[in-house]
Amino acid sequence: MNALPRPLVMDPAVPAADFRGAMRHLAGGISVVTAGRGRDITGMTVTSVTSLSVDPPTLIVSINRDASSFPLIQRLGIFCVNVLNADQLDIAERFAGKGGLKGAARFAGSDWSSSLSGAPLLVDALAALDCEVEEIVERHSHGIVIGRVREIRRAARNAALAYWHGQYVAIDHEEDAARMAQVSMSSPRRSLP
Numbered sequence: 001m002n003a004l005p006r007p008l009v010m011d012p013a014v015p016a017a018d019f020r021g022a023m024r025h026l027a028g029g030i031s032v033v034t035a036g037r038g039r040d041i042t043g044m045t046v047t048s049v050t051s052l053s054v055d056p057p058t059l060i061v062s063i064n065r066d067a068s069s070f071p072l073i074q075r076l077g078i079f080c081v082n083v084l085n086a087d088q089l090d091i092a093e094r095f096a097g098k099g100g101l102k103g104a105a106r107f108a109g110s111d112w113s114s115s116l117s118g119a120p121l122l123v124d125a126l127a128a129l130d131c132e133v134e135e136i137v138e139r140h141s142h143g144i145v146i147g148r149v150r151e152i153r154r155a156a157r158n159a160a161l162a163y164w165h166g167q168y169v170a171i172d173h174e175e176d177a178a179r180m181a182q183v184s185m186s187s188p189r190r191s192l193p
């Protein structure tokens, strides 16, 4: 008779500092999620955007339920993901709340237009993805927002802003191409079956 699979025993008391320390190793691309319409707008810096499926085009973003964007996304059912380029560190900081900026004040100093849905779209973003909420799964402190992508705008640039070990990092396809080539060349080659 086959043995029953044993459940993995997890320590329920993993210290928060250990969890944070582990997650610092995870490099994340920086985006600004914007929500609202007209003058009733806000937005926030996030690293939690992930692609969910290509067909249909859907993505996931985890939003703190206390963030000012969350009730707007819930109420209006729309949001925009603006993927920042390497020169947009100031925008990342504004939308993370630096200097106590809130709501519409975070949008000053950069060019915005309206997406099809009406959510603010950053003109110079590497990519801007206008989304309709498909579902929100509320879990712990956050809401996992599943967005159906309705419109995409893309820039020709290829230099991204990421966050890694508590710091913003620029990744430029041109400048870092040689280093990236070294990494892919030093990885072991797989032989074909």
Ligand SMILES: Cc1cc2nc3c(=O)[nH]c(=O)nc-3n(C[C@H](O)[C@H](O)[C@H](O)COP(=O)(O)O)c2cc1C
Residues within 6 Å of the ligand: 042, 043, 044, 045, 046, 047, 048, 049, 062, 063, 064, 066, 067, 068, 069, 095, 096, 097, 102, 103, 163
């Ligand atoms: C690099 C970075 C990544 C962040 N990623 C997220 C995220 O994925 N989800 C989230 O809820 N908050 C994230 N935050 C925090 C929000 O940007 C921040 O709390 C913001 O001020 C919330 O907006 P509010 O002040 O209008 O509520 C991140 C902050 C930084 C600096």
